[in-house]
Amino acid sequence: MNAPIVPCPKSFKATGGEVEIAAGSEIGFAGGSGARAAAGLFAEYLQEAGFSPAPQVSEGTARLTLVQTGDPKPDAEGFLPEAYEIEVSAASGIVAKAESAAGLARAVQTLRQLSAVREGGKLALPECRIEDAPAFRWRGLMLDVSRHFFSADDVCRFIELLAQHRMNVFHWHLTDDQGWRVEIKRYPKLAEVGSVRERTISGHHCTWPHVWDDTPHCGFYTQSDIRRVVEFAARRHVAIVPEIDMPGHMEAAIAAYPELGTGVFADVKVRDRWGISQNVLSLDDKCVEFCKGVWEELFDLFPGRFFHIGGDEAPTKAWEESADCQRLMALRGLDEPRKMQSWFTSEMQKFFAAHGRRLIGWDEILEGGVEPSAAVMHWRSHHQNLDIAAAAKAGHKIVRAPTSHTYLDYYQAEPVSEEPLAIGGLLTLPGVWQFDPLAGIPQEAQGAVMGGQAQLWTEYIATRDHLDYMAYPRACAIAESLWCGGAAARKFAEFRVRLAAHLPRLAAQGVKYCRRGV
Numbered sequence: 001m002n003a004p005i006v007p008c009p010k011s012f013k014a015t016g017g018e019v020e021i022a023a024g025s026e027i028g029f030a031g032g033s034g035a036r037a038a039a040g041l042f043a044e045y046l047q048e049a050g051f052s053p054a055p056q057v058s059e060g061t062a063r064l065t066l067v068q069t070g071d072p073k074p075d076a077e078g079f080l081p082e083a084y085e086i087e088v089s090a091a092s093g094i095v096a097k098a099e100s101a102a103g104l105a106r107a108v109q110t111l112r113q114l115s116a117v118r119e120g121g122k123l124a125l126p127e128c129r130i131e132d133a134p135a136f137r138w139r140g141l142m143l144d145v146s147r148h149f150f151s152a153d154d155v156c157r158f159i160e161l162l163a164q165h166r167m168n169v170f171h172w173h174l175t176d177d178q179g180w181r182v183e184i185k186r187y188p189k190l191a192e193v194g195s196v197r198e199r200t201i202s203g204h205h206c207t208w209p210h211v212w213d214d215t216p217h218c219g220f221y222t223q224s225d226i227r228r229v230v231e232f233a234a235r236r237h238v239a240i241v242p243e244i245d246m247p248g249h250m251e252a253a254i255a256a257y258p259e260l261g262t263g264v265f266a267d268v269k270v271r272d273r274w275g276i277s278q279n280v281l282s283l284d285d286k287c288v289e290f291c292k293g294v295w296e297e298l299f300d301l302f303p304g305r306f307f308h309i310g311g312d313e314a315p316t317k318a319w320e321e322s323a324d325c326q327r328l329m330a331l332r333g334l335d336e337p338r339k340m341q342s343w344f345t346s347e348m349q350k351f352f353a354a355h356g357r358r359l360i361g362w363d364e365i366l367e368g369g370v371e372p373s374a375a376v377m378h379w380r381s382h383h384q385n386l387d388i389a390a391a392a393k394a395g396h397k398i399v400r401a402p403t404s405h406t407y408l409d410y411y412q413a414e415p416v417s418e419e420p421l422a423i424g425g426l427l428t429l430p431g432v433w434q435f436d437p438l439a440g441i442p443q444e445a446q447g448a449v450m451g452g453q454a455q456l457w458t459e460y461i462a463t464r465d466h467l468d469y470m471a472y473p474r475a476c477a478i479a480e481s482l483w484c485g486g487a488a489a490r491k492f493a494e495f496r497v498r499l500a501a502h503l504p505r506l507a508a509q510g511v512k513y514c515r516r517g518v
């Protein structure tokens with residue numbers, strides 16, 4: 001029998017029977033503090049689904065019990081083991097066990113998918129035994145909140161949905177040329193000035209002449225918003241990886257504090273069009289201090305191990321044309337402009353390490369050289385000369401995020417003329433589902449691959465409904481690749497059967513997923 005679950009568990013054995021739990025039954029927990037927290041979260045989910053009255057949570061064994069059997073320490077990258085087991089039987093009721101709190105959090109999501117609330121508020125689950133563990137440690141979704149801002153509530157909902165698919169990383173792209181979205185108390189103009197875009201290009205940015213929407217686009221998260229989102233994610237054992245993209249993609253910050261720029265380009269403002277800006281940070285000493293000041297506040301806000309420095313698409317033209325930057329290069333012994341970025345990334349890496357944090361960046365950080373302790377997010381699957389296998393062999397930890405399989409801002413169904421406007425490309429559900437994080441990595445270096453993630457860049461995604469539409473069901477397929485691994489052994493037809501059982505769960509939560517090509 002198919003497990004009616006997405007992503008598919010490693011082992012699912014069902015008898016064909018069913019176990020009912022009476023309305024009002026309590027949820028028991030035993031073991032570590034993670035068990036109490038997981039039981040509390042499950043109780044909330046059940047209540048939302050109509051299991052009433054709301055289940056009480058109490059220590060000890062009940063018809064529904066969650067047990068944490070150990071208290072393992074996180075590994076060198078900050079991940080806990082996530083294996084779990086579930087037994088649903090008439091004799092013992094429902095028992096979920098995991099060594100770690102993270103494993104129990106995944107078990108809760110599986111239980112949630114298995115649960116049906118019946119008339120009278122009773123709970124029914126298929127009689128079964130599940131043994132499960134993920135293939136990859138890093139299973140993520142990235143959300144760009146710069147191009148279009150999404151409220152803290154929308155972000156929590158985004159995290160809730162990814163957690164339901166047993167994903168565990170939320171990569172929060174917080175800043176870009178088109179808007180700075182996080183309050184930094186030391187530099188208040190970042191939010192005051194950098195979060196306000198006066199106008200926005202309408203239609204596709206490659207269409208001429210440009211047409212403008214003159215409605216200002218604004219929004220940023222206060223530090224208290226950020227704390228609320230961090231707490232929401234922590235309850236679900238989802239790590240947040242905040243990204244401040246630097247030294248390129250910084251025009252909004254330079255608009256707020258012009259002294260951060262090189263002065264080569266006049267009329268710096270929060271960018272009102274898409275595409276790559278030439279306006280990069282000057283990287284002089286004051287600018288580097290400024291960046292450290294931003295990161296220090298983020299280190300206080302985010303408890304996770306990895307912090308994302310961006311590093312993609314930083315043109316060197318401004319460093320070439322600025323006399324001050326040329327002097328700086330000579331002073332630092334840098335013989336070509338590209339090395340400005342690698343010098344800066346290394347400085348940041350030392351700074352992160354001194355704060356006990358790990359740096360991750362888009363794969364451009366490899367250009368000009370960077371220490372192997374920097375983790376690399378591999379996105380340019382189209383780049384001929386980028387040797388990600390060599391980076392893995394050199395000791396970099398790798399997250400696969402290739403345009404070829406994980407860019408959910410691409411069109412998803414043909415004819416694309418019938419789809420809402422997107423950035424371009426075509427990435428169908430079966431295409432996403434074929435994502436293999438180990439592709440092209442020789443066996444001896446595969447241990448370097450932590451996992452992968454899908455990206456939701458939002459140049460053309462302005463609303464929550466549209467975000468749902470672009471994310472789902474393709475994010476289900478990403479979750480499946482990352483949880484199950486073994487791309488060659490998986491069968492799309494089998495996935496499709498489980499997906500058909502799963503999509504009504506999303507619909508019941510108001511997720512406006514794409515129905516074309518499912």
Ligand code: ACM
Pocket residue numbers: 312313362379
């Ligand atoms: C990227 O898509 N610029 C990482």
